[in-house]
Amino acid sequence: MAKLQLLVRLTPETELKFHICEEPRWFKPDHDGRGRVYALTPPLAADEVFFMRSQIEVMRGRLNWVWKKFAWPSAVVWLVRRRLGLAYPGYPVEVPESIYEQWRLDEEQRLELLSELKLLLDGRLLPDNLLEQALRASGWWPADIRRVLDWGLRMGVIECFPGVTKTSWGEARCMRCNSSVTEVRPCPFCGRPDCPICTTCDSLGPVRGCTRLWVLDKPERAGPLVPADDFQQLPKLHLDFELTPAQRRASSELVDFIHSDKKKVLVWAACGAGKTEVTFAAIQTALSRGSKVMFAIPRRDVVRELAERLRKAFPDTEIAVHYGGQPWQQQGQLTIATTHQALRFYRCFDLVVLDEVDAFPYHGSEMLRFAIKRSLTADGKLVEMTATPRSLRTSAVITIPARYHGWPLPEPRFLKIKLPELNQLADKGLPEQVVSIIESNQSPWLIFAPTVQAVKQLTKVLAAVLNRRVCGSWAADPQRDQKIADFASGEYQVMAATSIMERGITLADVQVMVLYSDHVLFDSNSLIQMAGRAGRKAEHPDGEVWFIGGRITDAMKTAQKRITYLNRQAAEQGLLKGVESR
Numbered sequence: 170m171a172k173l174q175l176l177v178r179l180t181p182e183t184e185l186k187f188h189i190c191e192e193p194r195w196f197k198p199d200h201d202g203r204g205r206v207y208a209l210t211p212p213l214a215a216d217e218v219f220f221m222r223s224q225i226e227v228m229r230g231r232l233n234w235v236w237k238k239f240a241w242p243s244a245v246v247w248l249v250r251r252r253l254g255l256a257y258p259g260y261p262v263e264v265p266e267s268i269y270e271q272w273r274l275d276e277e278q279r280l281e282l283l284s285e286l287k288l289l290l291d292g293r294l295l296p297d298n299l300l301e302q303a304l305r306a307s308g309w310w311p312a313d314i315r316r317v318l319d320w321g322l323r324m325g326v327i328e329c330f331p332g333v334t335k336t337s338w339g340e341a342r343c344m345r346c347n348s349s350v351t352e353v354r355p356c357p358f359c360g361r362p363d364c365p366i367c368t369t370c371d372s373l374g375p376v377r378g379c380t381r382l383w384v385l386d387k388p389e390r391a392g393p394l395v396p397a398d399d400f401q402q403l404p405k406l407h408l409d410f411e412l413t414p415a416q417r418r419a420s421s422e423l424v425d426f427i428h429s430d431k432k433k434v435l436v437w438a439a440c441g442a443g444k445t446e447v448t449f450a451a452i453q454t455a456l457s458r459g460s461k462v463m464f465a466i467p468r469r470d471v472v473r474e475l476a477e478r479l480r481k482a483f484p485d486t487e488i489a490v491h492y493g494g495q496p497w498q499q500q501g502q503l504t505i506a507t508t509h510q511a512l513r514f515y516r517c518f519d520l521v522v523l524d525e526v527d528a529f530p531y532h533g534s535e536m537l538r539f540a541i542k543r544s545l546t547a548d549g550k551l552v553e554m555t556a557t558p559r560s561l562r563t564s565a566v567i568t569i570p571a572r573y574h575g576w577p578l579p580e581p582r583f584l585k586i587k588l589p590e591l592n593q594l595a596d597k598g599l600p601e602q603v604v605s606i607i608e609s610n611q612s613p614w615l616i617f618a619p620t621v622q623a624v625k626q627l628t629k630v631l632a633a634v635l636n637r638r639v640c641g642s643w644a645a646d647p648q649r650d651q652k653i654a655d656f657a658s659g660e661y662q663v664m665a666a667t668s669i670m671e672r673g674i675t676l677a678d679v680q681v682m683v684l685y686s687d688h689v690l691f692d693s694n695s696l697i698q699m700a701g702r703a704g705r706k707a708e709h710p711d712g713e714v715w716f717i718g719g720r721i722t723d724a725m726k727t728a729q730k731r732i733t734y735l736n737r738q739a740a741e742q743g744l745l746k747g748v749e750s751r
């Protein structure tokens with residue numbers, strides 16, 4: 170967060186050279202001593218000085234012409250001053266030649282520090298505080314670090330930009346997460362009362378206007394290291410399970426994708442079809458080509474769990490695990506990270522596998538979309554995975570239409586019936602038709618309602634009319650895990666729940682009912698997820714699924730269409746058992 174100055178070097182018969190530098194005395198004139206150096210600005214915060222350079226870039230042609238024609242430093246300097254409208258007294262100034270100082274480090278030490286720097290920045294985007302911290306931890310002095318940063322910058326090895334940049338139309342934009350920044354705060358680092366700070370990607374540490382973000386100028390590894398046809402050493406892949414026929418087919422299609430020149434593919438798996446394992450062969454293929462691979466997932470607990478599985482599957486591969494609170498320095502050929510952590514990487518991965526693209530937080534997040542795209546190399550490939558695609562138009566699609574047990578997905582049935590208003594549920598109760606659906610099936614029922622309030626009332630109503638034990642739970646319920654366990658063990662026969670609980674409950678022989686399925690909170694995705702709770706276990710591969718509401722919404726129709734489509738696909742591919750019997 171050093172203060173920076175914009176300098177220009179004026180050498181006869183050559184173009185003007187602008188440079189942003191922390192210390193004018195590091196910026197030597199030409200070897201023959203003919204050049205003259207001018208400081209065009211006083212020391213400023215990064216965003217200000219980069220903005221000024223962009224202002225001058227616009228008139229670079231004119232300045233060069235003036236310099237070549239007249240070779241008057243004062244003419245160039247005057248034009249710049251006018252363009253920038255600099256009110257600071259005394260700028261631009263000529264930097265006296267006597268101040269150029271010698272290095273404290275010798276050549277070898279400098280190169281050592283630079284190569285350490287390059288290693289840290291390999292595939293990463295780092296703010297100066299993290300970079301400096303890491304280098305200081307390995308024994309370098311701050312003054313030397315800053316000078317080597319400047320040196321590397323001038324040699325074109327590394328590149329930097331302000332953390333929050335200012336555009337000519339007055340907008341501030343975060344250069345880490347690409348969101349537009351509206352907040353300014355008094356800043357202890359640059360001393361300004363109105364330093365812009367990004368609040369969107371704050372969870373990874375602050376990025377301000379006076380922060381510099383560092384990257385490698387030309388990432389050295391562009392694309393795979395090994396040519397595509399060289400498969401001498403496949404990294405060891407150890408699987409302690411066998412893929413189902415549906416998974417095998419998808420797995421080999423994904424390997425074909427790695428060999429192809431396609432950039433993006435969508436893996437659409439039925440709920441409970443097991444999509445993670447399907448990527449392993451593709452990851453193995455990519456690793457064998459020297460590619461760097463990232464597996465990105467929204468949730469932190471899943472990252473840890475997946476890391477365990479991948480460590481077992483790829484025992485010889487170096488694996489880095491990134492989520493909030495983990496040290497960022499970890500390097501590995503295979504990276505497993507929360508989607509947010511993609512913000513830390515810069516043109517790093519040749520293959521990114523992105524799970525649950527249609528769920529929070531990735532879906533609808535411009536920031537994460539941007540981050541994933543930037544974490545890929547120029548030829549990088551993206552595999553998106555989902556159980557609930559929002560759109561099938563965008564890219565190539567690989568489906569895993571059948572569950573591991575090979576039985577079709579239970580298809581939802583609709584019941585259009587007037588249910589009481591949500592707040593009158595307790596007084597009016599459920600229509601008899603709904604109650605009789607539940608009573609006619611003695612298996613456990615998972616009954617969804619849109620709000621916590623509705624779940625609480627529904628629990629009472631059901632307990633009153635049914636001759637079974639009923640519990641209700643929702644995401645923030647402190648006894649949630651206990652209730653799920655009791656429901657699984659048969660302690661309760663009916664459970665009412667909000668759709669927040671839709672993911673991650675795998676119970677045997679459960680029947681599913683979605684009440685108020687026409688409610689705005691239920692989109693086609695959550696309906697598919699809720700329906701997907703039924704029939705997951707091989708012992709009870711079938712189950713009833715009911716969508717019940719006052720209207721048949723588009724979301725309900727889409728959900729039903731997607732589920733029947735997958736069943737049809739599975740049947741066509743010969744992946745289903747018991748199709749004839751249905």
Ligand SMILES: [Zn+2]
Nearest residue numbers: 343346367370
């Ligand atoms: Zn940001």
Ligand SMILES: [Zn+2]
Nearest residue numbers: 356359364379
């Ligand atoms: Zn600041």
